[in-house]
Amino acid sequence: MSMAPQPPVRVMVVEDSLVVRQLLVHIIASDPRLVVAAAVSSAEEALREIGRVRPDVISMDIRLPGMDGLEATRKIMSEQPTPIVVIADSIEDSSLKISMNALRAGALTVVEKPVGLSSAGYAAIASTICTQLYIMSQVPVVRQRSFAxxxxxxxxxxxxxxxxxxxxxxxxxxxxxxxxxxxxxxxxxxxxxxxxxxxxxxxxxxxxxxxxxxxxxxxxxxxxxxxxxxxxxxxxxxxxxxxxxxxxxxxxxxxxxxxxxxxxxxxxxxxxxxxxxxxxxxxxxxxxxxxxxxxxxxxxxxxxxxxxxxxxxxxxxxxxxxxxxxxxxxxxxxxxxxxxxxxxxxxxxxxxxxxxxx
The missing domain is CATH 3.40.50.180 (Methylesterase CheB, C-terminal domain)
Known part of the structure; x- marks a missing residue:
């Protein structure tokens, strides 16, 4: 008896740059394990849509207009816990610190932001993003709880x-x-x-x-x-x-x-x-x-x-x-x-x- 194929993992992309958002959507859509369930440009929009979209995993930009990715991670982990993969610029100190604090707030991992189809290492970064989104979608997250x-x-x-x-x-x-x-x-x-x-x-x-x-x-x-x-x-x-x-x-x-x-x-x-x-x-x-x-x-x-x-x-x-x-x-x-x-x-x-x- 053949096993029924697994439905693809539903990803919500949160990214304010239109260019990077389109690039992430392209990367995710090219992986048969994943499907883009929603792509939004702000944390506020993500919080409005998450209940309707019910993604399996979220690709979270850290530097967002208005509420940043750290605050968004905190809110999502307390209101509608969902595995979060932070997509961060690896060279900017300010976004690095926010990324690490997002991990502390409940995000599961941080991966490098892709910078364009022609850039060196693009294929490796794209592959890492897809693999991490897929793997992290399987982690059973719980509401951020106090350790008391x-x-x-x-x-x-x-x-x-x-x-x-x-x-x-x-x-x-x-x-x-x-x-x-x-x-x-x-x-x-x-x-x-x-x-x-x-x-x-x-x-x-x-x-x-x-x-x-x-x-x-x-x-x-x-x-x-x-x-x-x-x-x-x-x-x-x-x-x-x-x-x-x-x-x-x-x-x-x-x-x-x-x-x-x-x-x-x-x-x-x-x-x-x-x-x-x-x-x-x-x-x-x-x-x-x-x-x-x-x-x-x-x-x-x-x-x-x-x-x-x-x-x-x-x-x-x-x-x-x-x-x-x-x-x-x-x-x-x-x-x-x-x-x-x-x-x-x-x-x-x-x-x-x-x-x-x-």
């Missing part, structure tokens, strides 16, 4: 864990995320003090063009110093080293950072698995790994190897993950020491880092 109920539930929370073993005091920490990652990373890192005693190596799946803006945005939000990692530097405590765009971030046996152009691993570069594997080899039982929300399985195999080397691994629990993909894969493979809701991760990390055990 988790705090109230701490008393009765029973983490999934294996209690028989006491970890060594770690010397370095790796943390990784994908879909839903920026707000989750901001939440964990902002709860760590400025004098946090470990260096932190960070992998976030995001378009290469946005990584510098992402590091700068995170640096402005958290007590720790956050910046893009550089080849051969020595990681120091209290600093967060972000894997740069399209490069693997590794810890060398000498304890220095390595930026690697080796091929993508599991379709990812940077790869969380390669980071965690390198930490397992170089830091062994003194490695600490954290895996947060994200699609797919990146990081899972790396955490398995970290635990086999005697290290400790924390996964975000399903109750708080925007997409319970990467953490679920790590749990399934046996790569996780404990699963915790997002707000309980930083306190656990801090106790471990200070040598206070679990």
């Amino acid at each position: 109920p988790w705090r109230e539930a701490q008393v009765s929370w029973a983490p999934r864990r294996e209690p028989e073993w006491s970890p060594a005091r770690p010397s370095i920490m790796g943390i990784a995320a994908s879909t839903g990652g920026p707000p989750a990373l901001a939440r964990v890192l902002s709860a760590l003090p400025r004098d946090f005693p470990l260096p932190i190596l960070l992998v976030q799946h995001m378009g290469a063009a946005f990584m510098e803006g992402f590091a700068s945005w995170l640096n402005g939000l958290v007590p720790l110093e956050v910046r893009l990692a550089q080849d051969r530097e020595i990681p120091t405590p209290g600093r967060v080293y972000v894997a740069p765009g399209d490069r693997h971030l590794l810890l060398s046996p000498a304890g220095t950072l390595t930026m690697s152009a080796e091929p993508p691993f599991g379709n990812q570069r940077p790869s969380a698995t390669l980071l965690f594997q390198s930490m397992a080899r170089s830091a062994g039982r003194r490695s600490l790994g954290v895996i947060l929300t994200g699609m797919g399985e990146d990081g899972a195999q790396g955490l398995v190897e970290m635990r086999q080397a005697g290290g400790y691994a924390v996964a975000e629990d399903e109750s708080t993950a925007v997409v319970y993909g990467m953490p679920a894969a790590a749990v399934r493979l046996g790569g996780v020491s404990v699963s915790l809701p997002l707000d309980l991760i930083a306190p656990r990390i801090l106790r471990l880092a200070r040598g206070e055990g679990e």
Whole structure:
């Protein structure tokens, strides 16, 4: 019996530039997985039409006349939650910051704005836009909720864990995320003090063009110093080293950072698995790994190897993950020491880092 074909994903395009709007409509219409359900020029129009159009996913420009894309994202996520893909100019600082805050407000990912059929890289950008719209349309979004109920539930929370073993005091920490990652990373890192005693190596799946803006945005939000990692530097405590765009971030046996152009691993570069594997080899039982929300399985195999080397691994629990993909894969493979809701991760990390055990 043949399966009925899936209906195409309905996309609402929000873009004030007529030229870019027509270009996006052309890009989306050329992908058989997608169909343009509506194309509007302002956030106000999008909010008026969303109830009637009921799109599966929204392509959201960030710089709009009147209400900007950040405010539109907030309103949509509180009134009619719909997966949102932010389409942003990667080189303008002001739109980069708005884009990152839109991710914090509930947008799922940010991709580069196309600039014309003849421009270099157009085909790659067009393909990325269509793939992200399709993938993100499948994410079950919920109304932006306050995180307070988790705090109230701490008393009765029973983490999934294996209690028989006491970890060594770690010397370095790796943390990784994908879909839903920026707000989750901001939440964990902002709860760590400025004098946090470990260096932190960070992998976030995001378009290469946005990584510098992402590091700068995170640096402005958290007590720790956050910046893009550089080849051969020595990681120091209290600093967060972000894997740069399209490069693997590794810890060398000498304890220095390595930026690697080796091929993508599991379709990812940077790869969380390669980071965690390198930490397992170089830091062994003194490695600490954290895996947060994200699609797919990146990081899972790396955490398995970290635990086999005697290290400790924390996964975000399903109750708080925007997409319970990467953490679920790590749990399934046996790569996780404990699963915790997002707000309980930083306190656990801090106790471990200070040598206070679990």
